[in-house]
Amino acid sequence: YPDTQVKDEL
Amino acid sequence: MNIFRFLGDLSHLVSIWLLLHKMTTSKSCTGISFKTQALYALVFATRYLDLLYGSWHSMYNVAMKIFFIGSSLYILYLIKVPFKPTRDPAIDTFKLEYLVGGALIMSLIANYEYSFPEILWSFSIWLEAVAILPQLFIIQRTGEAENITTHYVAALGAYRGLYIPNWLYRYFAEGFFDPIAVIAGIIQTVIYLDFFYIYFTKVLKGQKFELP
DSSP, X not given: XXXXXXXXXX | OOHHHHXXXXXHHHHHHHHHHHHHHHTOOTTOOXXXXXXXXXXXXXXXXXXXXXXXOOHHHHHHHHHHHHHXXXXXXXXXXXXXXXXXXXXXXXXXXXXXXXXXXXXXXXXXXXXXXXXXXXXXXXXXXXXXXHHHHHHHHHSEEOHHHHHHHHHHHHHHHHHHHHHXXXXXXXXXXXXXXXXXXXXHHHHTHHHHHHHHHTGGGTOOEEOO
């Protein structure tokens, strides 16, 4: 999964 | 950041403002589900305490996380301390065990990695999807709701609803796709559909929110 580790959504 | 996400977050802020406004002006928490509020506090704690291990994306992100954790604790305090006499626990009887247990099971099945932070994040996403149910249950049981309470629920529903066009936008514009957030977000929005139907056909036409 692309960038799902980067959780920038609230 | 895109316009849908920003409007969604704005709607989330408005919902909390409406709830605080309702409670402080009427000096009561009548019709408000403590259980739903407790679930939101748990949602924010399990999702946003990633601040503690350095998940700092932007000032916007950090400020919102701190605000949501802080305001949810303040709301719990208001319901439990100054406005305690106005709460009727006898109508707030939705079984939390099912919601927390279900979210826990889902977080173990659907996560991006078997690590504590990822499972915690997934738990918060699934729990948020169903956290409004005790509040909707109160409205259904009493068959009516104060207008301000319905505005609060509507703003909260609009928040996750607006995240759906945000995900569509991000998928096409950025190639970003977060299946767990999307599926849980769609479930969360679907839970509101009945409520929204009555909200649009009655409250926004100047009538009281009453179930037929």
